[in-house]
Amino acid sequence: MLLVHKYGGTSVGDLERIENVASRIMKASDAGNNIVVVVSAMSGETNKLIDYATHFTTTPAKQEMDMLLSSGERVTAALLAIALQAKGYKAVAMTGRQAGIVTDSVHTYARIKSIDPKAMLDAINDGKIVIVAGFQGINEDGNVTTLGRGGSDLSAVAIAGAINADACEIYSDVDGIYTTDPRIEPKAKKLNTISYDEMLEMASLGAKVLQNRSVELAKKLDVKLYAKSSFSDNEGTLITKESANMEEVLVSGVVLDKNQARVTLRNVSDRPGIAAEIFTKLAEMGINVDMITQNVGIDGSTNLGFTIPQSELDNAKSVIESFDHDIGSMDFDKNLCKVSVVGVGMKSHAGVAAKAFRTLAASNINIQMISTSEIKISVIIDEKYGELAIRILHDAYELDK
Amino acid sequence: MLLVHKYGGTSVGDLERIENVASRIMKASDAGNNIVVVVSAMSGETNKLIDYATHFTTTPAKQEMDMLLSSGERVTAALLAIALQAKGYKAVAMTGRQAGIVTDSVHTYARIKSIDPKAMLDAINDGKIVIVAGFQGINEDGNVTTLGRGGSDLSAVAIAGAINADACEIYSDVDGIYTTDPRIEPKAKKLNTISYDEMLEMASLGAKVLQNRSVELAKKLDVKLYAKSSFSDNEGTLITKESANMEEVLVSGVVLDKNQARVTLRNVSDRPGIAAEIFTKLAEMGINVDMITQNVGIDGSTNLGFTIPQSELDNAKSVIESFDHDIGSMDFDKNLCKVSVVGVGMKSHAGVAAKAFRTLAASNINIQMISTSEIKISVIIDEKYGELAIRILHDAYELDK
Numbered sequence: 001m002l003l004v005h006k007y008g009g010t011s012v013g014d015l016e017r018i019e020n021v022a023s024r025i026m027k028a029s030d031a032g033n034n035i036v037v038v039v040s041a042m043s044g045e046t047n048k049l050i051d052y053a054t055h056f057t058t059t060p061a062k063q064e065m066d067m068l069l070s071s072g073e074r075v076t077a078a079l080l081a082i083a084l085q086a087k088g089y090k091a092v093a094m095t096g097r098q099a100g101i102v103t104d105s106v107h108t109y110a111r112i113k114s115i116d117p118k119a120m121l122d123a124i125n126d127g128k129i130v131i132v133a134g135f136q137g138i139n140e141d142g143n144v145t146t147l148g149r150g151g152s153d154l155s156a157v158a159i160a161g162a163i164n165a166d167a168c169e170i171y172s173d174v175d176g177i178y179t180t181d182p183r184i185e186p187k188a189k190k191l192n193t194i195s196y197d198e199m200l201e202m203a204s205l206g207a208k209v210l211q212n213r214s215v216e217l218a219k220k221l222d223v224k225l226y227a228k229s230s231f232s233d234n235e236g237t238l239i240t241k242e243s244a245n246m247e248e249v250l251v252s253g254v255v256l257d258k259n260q261a262r263v264t265l266r267n268v269s270d271r272p273g274i275a276a277e278i279f280t281k282l283a284e285m286g287i288n289v290d291m292i293t294q295n296v297g298i299d300g301s302t303n304l305g306f307t308i309p310q311s312e313l314d315n316a317k318s319v320i321e322s323f324d325h326d327i328g329s330m331d332f333d334k335n336l337c338k339v340s341v342v343g344v345g346m347k348s349h350a351g352v353a354a355k356a357f358r359t360l361a362a363s364n365i366n367i368q369m370i371s372t373s374e375i376k377i378s379v380i381i382d383e384k385y386g387e388l389a390i391r392i393l394h395d396a397y398e399l400d401k
Numbered sequence: 402m403l404l405v406h407k408y409g410g411t412s413v414g415d416l417e418r419i420e421n422v423a424s425r426i427m428k429a430s431d432a433g434n435n436i437v438v439v440v441s442a443m444s445g446e447t448n449k450l451i452d453y454a455t456h457f458t459t460t461p462a463k464q465e466m467d468m469l470l471s472s473g474e475r476v477t478a479a480l481l482a483i484a485l486q487a488k489g490y491k492a493v494a495m496t497g498r499q500a501g502i503v504t505d506s507v508h509t510y511a512r513i514k515s516i517d518p519k520a521m522l523d524a525i526n527d528g529k530i531v532i533v534a535g536f537q538g539i540n541e542d543g544n545v546t547t548l549g550r551g552g553s554d555l556s557a558v559a560i561a562g563a564i565n566a567d568a569c570e571i572y573s574d575v576d577g578i579y580t581t582d583p584r585i586e587p588k589a590k591k592l593n594t595i596s597y598d599e600m601l602e603m604a605s606l607g608a609k610v611l612q613n614r615s616v617e618l619a620k621k622l623d624v625k626l627y628a629k630s631s632f633s634d635n636e637g638t639l640i641t642k643e644s645a646n647m648e649e650v651l652v653s654g655v656v657l658d659k660n661q662a663r664v665t666l667r668n669v670s671d672r673p674g675i676a677a678e679i680f681t682k683l684a685e686m687g688i689n690v691d692m693i694t695q696n697v698g699i700d701g702s703t704n705l706g707f708t709i710p711q712s713e714l715d716n717a718k719s720v721i722e723s724f725d726h727d728i729g730s731m732d733f734d735k736n737l738c739k740v741s742v743v744g745v746g747m748k749s750h751a752g753v754a755a756k757a758f759r760t761l762a763a764s765n766i767n768i769q770m771i772s773t774s775e776i777k778i779s780v781i782i783d784e785k786y787g788e789l790a791i792r793i794l795h796d797a798y799e800l801d802k
């Protein structure tokens with residue numbers, strides 16, 4: 001088989017761990033597989049470099065940041081190739097550029113435009129294990145670019161697509177995707193399979209095993225993705241296309257997101273388009289608005305509520321306060337969290353949402369906002385009930401079975 | 402003026418020192434100069450990366466070593482550009498590749514084949530200070546190469562040649578070239594000017610301020626080279642073409658080299674070409690033979706003596722012992738040193754060598770071997786007299802005046 005392995009920062013965090021990764025690759029190679037390995041920087045390195053840069057200014061130029069940050073992955077790639085060669089395996093290290101990765105010019109958050117896999121495929125045909133520095137490419141002017149935090153996952157998936165790999169295995173320090181955060185609910189169970197869409201809902205809601213953009217890309221390129229641990233031989237979780245089989249499972253997981261804040265605007269003026277104006281301004285500031293509710297009061301006035309990431313609350317306040325002549329009163333609430341129930345089974349099964357509402361009500365947890373999609377129900381509740389809600393929902397949907 | 406500045410590892414050893422370097426560049430820029438800056442890795446970084454690699458094997462592949470080691474200079478280049486931008490200066494960081502540096506494919510010891518200065522000159526025309534990661538380029542296959550220890554000096558000189566710079570200023574933690582090592586002779590004086598050839602003799606003999614290949618290249622490209630300190634505003638030493646003026650100075654410096662060992666082979670068989678065979682084998686092992694003496698004993702047997710770097714003695718022994726059927730007896734001596742007197746003035750002044758011999762004899766220092774060139778006299782003496790010899794010769798040629 002032709003495989004892409006990707007090892008994250010913790011998996012290559014020191015020289016012993018790099019040796020451990022080398023052993024895993026050797027085993028996969030001995031089993032007759034051809035392998036392209038994508039690596040992150042050794043854990044801590046990227047943050048160290050960011051600290052260096054911000055010693056000089058809080059707003060370092062992004063082109064220079066890319067040159068700076070891309071160095072960490074190169075070090076790991078070279079060291080891993082050397083470790084494999086030391087064991088008598090043929091290996092070659094490549095930078096993003098050498099692996100043929102061309103991106104757009106949005107420094108520090110570039111998107112991959114194309115991959116010319118020739119150099120990688122030539123090396124594989126030479127019997128070599130190819131080690132690629134993740135997270136990076138060059139733009140059409142030849143300048144180094146990086147793909148944003150977690151960008152090595154993206155490199156791995158894009159390469160898997162470009163070389164038409166049989167699978168892309170993402171190794172980290174967790175051994176797969178769980179029905180919920182095991183730190184909240186120790187009965188959480190590892191999932192054997194999950195669909196791309198469920199994974200997207202899980203990831204964006206806080207289960208940070210796989211970078212979201214890479215899951216989106218895997219879905220687009222139809223890359224079979226595995227989330228595995230580099231510290232165990234457990235089987236991991238396969239993220240793949242939805243299958244009829246999957247729909248028998250009602251719910252795949254429940255997720256808690258504490259990074260939530262709610263903005264409530266009361267007596268918003270009836271000037272048309274005022275809501276659109278506010279949301280446009282927020283978008284321009286890069287603030288992601290999540291749930292939105294709107295209702296008309298008995299006196300005909302409009303009330304508007306929406307949630308944003310808690311970390312963006314101060315920025316959002318300054319935007320909204322500039323509209324104060326159009327708004328009767330405004331309210332900002334940080335003591336909230338979002339609990340979501342995710343599962344492709346919802347599409348074909350009625351009553352999934354009702355069960356969630358019943359379960360929460362039975363424990364006297366008040367639901368403040370609701371949003372639903374085809375495969376997800378999210379509710380905003382008081383922050384202090386977050387963990388409890390996860391546990392009782394995990395139980396109600398029998399996710400430990 | 403169009404200037405190349407080069408800052409070594411100690412000069413950019415931490416963030417404060419990088420800020421100090423930024424200040425120096427800003428000053429040169431404020432004075433109306435256009436500047437290309439070449440930087441080394443922060444001191445300690447390259448050794449750290451070498452330690453990492455040799456954790457896996459004592460013989461890491463050179464192509465991967467180049468990818469590994471080239472990362473240190475990229476970090477410094479990016480950080481220095483960020484530091485300058487933070488002060489409101491326009492700056493851009495470039496890798497060796499982006500600066501247009503193409504080398505041959507001898508990994509870890511590549512030679513620069515060509516430099517396309519377009520990107521650097523375009524940036525300068527845009528009013529930018531250009532910061533180039535030293536020590537590196539790419540070969541014609543696009544693989545990263547490095548230029549060997551001290552290779553950033555070479556990058557700087559080659560770039561100065563390619564952009565036709567008015568001068569190339571090499572900054573380190575010493576403020577120029579001295580008549581001898583001030584740790585041996587406190588009366589050592591800084592030279593204002595020295596010729597390329599004298600510098601070559603001084604450098605290869607142990608005064609490690611400038612990498613030898615870079616001085617050779619500066620001579621070839623006729624680049625005006627300055628050795629300066631990044632920690633002071635002292636004037637430094639200009640290394641340039643020999644001038645009539647220089648020849649009035651008899652001797653420029655005296656140099657001690659303790660890394661010397663002598664091999665003496667007695668009763669070497671009269672088989673023709675045996676000496677050539679031995680020297681060829683040594684060369685194949687990369688062992689540099691320095692002085693050679695040969696004489697014929699009264700009984701007609703041949704005695705052969707030569708010096709090699711002390712660090713190569715064990716390797717040399719194993720080569721020579723393979724010839725033992727051709728050699729009567731052999732002797733290896735490590736308690737030696739080489740003292741050299743360097744000066745272009747020797748060309749036109751007689752008696753320089755005689756004064757050295759007289760001076761040493763007056764202190765009862767026995768000369769064991771002699772070698773002379775147009776601008777240099779070297780003698781091999783007992784190691785324990787090395788420092789004394791330097792001091793009395795420094796005095797004899799009035800180098801403190």
